[in-house]
Amino acid sequence: MRALLALLLILAAPAVAAPTLLRPAQVWDGNSMHRDWAVLIDGERIVAAGPALAAPAGATTLDLPGQTLMPGMIEGHAHLFLHPYNETSWNDQVLHEPLALRTVRATNAARVTLEAGFTTVRDLGTEGAGYADVGLKAAIDQGLTPGPRLLIATRALVATGSYGPKGFDPGVDVPQGAEEADGEALVTAARSQIGRGADVVKLYADYRWQPGEPSRPTFSQAEMAAVVAAAHDAGRKVAAHAYTAEAMRRATLAGVDSIEHGGNGTPEVFKLMAAHNVTFCPTLAASDAVARYKGWNGAEPAPDAVREARAALTAARAAGVTICVGGDVGVYAHGTNAREVELLVAAGMPTRDALHAVTAGNAASFGVGDKVGSIVPGMLADLVAVEGDPTTDITALRRVQLVYKGGMRVPLPTR
Numbered sequence: 001m002r003a004l005l006a007l008l009l010i011l012a013a014p015a016v017a018a019p020t021l022l023r024p025a026q027v028w029d030g031n032s033m034h035r036d037w038a039v040l041i042d043g044e045r046i047v048a049a050g051p052a053l054a055a056p057a058g059a060t061t062l063d064l065p066g067q068t069l070m071p072g073m074i075e076g077h078a079h080l081f082l083h084p085y086n087e088t089s090w091n092d093q094v095l096h097e098p099l100a101l102r103t104v105r106a107t108n109a110a111r112v113t114l115e116a117g118f119t120t121v122r123d124l125g126t127e128g129a130g131y132a133d134v135g136l137k138a139a140i141d142q143g144l145t146p147g148p149r150l151l152i153a154t155r156a157l158v159a160t161g162s163y164g165p166k167g168f169d170p171g172v173d174v175p176q177g178a179e180e181a182d183g184e185a186l187v188t189a190a191r192s193q194i195g196r197g198a199d200v201v202k203l204y205a206d207y208r209w210q211p212g213e214p215s216r217p218t219f220s221q222a223e224m225a226a227v228v229a230a231a232h233d234a235g236r237k238v239a240a241h242a243y244t245a246e247a248m249r250r251a252t253l254a255g256v257d258s259i260e261h262g263g264n265g266t267p268e269v270f271k272l273m274a275a276h277n278v279t280f281c282p283t284l285a286a287s288d289a290v291a292r293y294k295g296w297n298g299a300e301p302a303p304d305a306v307r308e309a310r311a312a313l314t315a316a317r318a319a320g321v322t323i324c325v326g327g328d329v330g331v332y333a334h335g336t337n338a339r340e341v342e343l344l345v346a347a348g349m350p351t352r353d354a355l356h357a358v359t360a361g362n363a364a365s366f367g368v369g370d371k372v373g374s375i376v377p378g379m380l381a382d383l384v385a386v387e388g389d390p391t392t393d394i395t396a397l398r399r400v401q402l403v404y405k406g407g408m409r410v411p412l413p414t415r
Helices: 002-012 090-096 099-115 132-141 183-195 221-233 245-254 267-275 284-293 304-319 338-346 351-365 394-398
Strands: 020-028 033-035 037-042 045-051 060-071 073-078 118-123 149-152 200-204 237-242 258-261 279-281 383-387 400-405
Touching: 020 383, 060 351, 060 400, 073 351, 099 118, 099 132, 099 400, 118 351, 132 149, 183 200, 183 221, 200 221, 221 237, 221 245, 237 245, 245 258, 245 267, 267 304, 284 304, 284 338, 338 351, 338 394, 351 394, 383 394
Parallel strands: 020 060, 073 118, 118 149, 200 237, 237 258, 258 279
Antiparallel strands: 020 033, 020 037, 037 045, 060 383, 383 400
């Protein structure tokens, strides 16, 4: 009887994967390219990386000819609970799509993002879907559904009256795409979001008060500084949506960790960001996508918003600002995250700098560089193999052949 019980326990136990030696044509380790390297993974970790590695006894060897092995890529600015605006407007997604529908869409978005080789995602707000990202993150972590590692911002924070949806009778309270708070209540709201599961606090440092108006600052520097202090005390970073130079200046002096968009940033404000070690996420793909939805065919001269985003990137790089790869995906299709890297390169960012940014750079900016973003022994085995060499052809990032997350191979759709 005991022998039978022991046999049943053995059969019921989860299978332990054998160590695997991956042998690609080259390895991008997050900082440099190495020819004729191999990478050994065991369990959820990378245990060795370098030339002339031999497979240990009992290990599986996987040859990847013609492929580049990289750390799993990191999406720096996503909204998994949004889908492309040319399918459904932002207002209609927030007001008319049921939460259950939005959650199913987000679950699918998480899966295709992982299949595209992005094994970590910083999701900067559910845009009216409340705390549904907390549940989605838990479902992924518990293995109920495939998806990347998530750093979530939950509801995000906006000044009262500044956000949307707009365009309704002023006497009607319309559900908002983020949480409204001001003054001392702003800190309370930030702490509440953190307590409910937020990994990062998202502030809207400026926005359009009415449709058709330009963006204007919404929070004072003092308001944002109080939120930053509370978030940092809780071990959370703060991201600030800001297009205007004044909002970027206030957010930088308030101590935020990253600024998103920044289309109207000036050389002076980018120098200030560099001095304060503030990361910049230019979201070129969002400007590009919205312009195409309005009829732009990609020909030059590009629309103003596209040119402003490119100019902001150039100015930020000239000032020495750390660049984040994050395209505001959700405005355009999930799973096409590599679009932002391609646009960064097209706008003048050296390819190796862009590859560093989408791997080790983003990991460092988001405070997870001790876990992911580099191929180094001891790191989590989040890996992606792409066909070709992305240092000579950045579109190779779209030709994903293999994905590992935490040492587990991710099933990919038949291509």
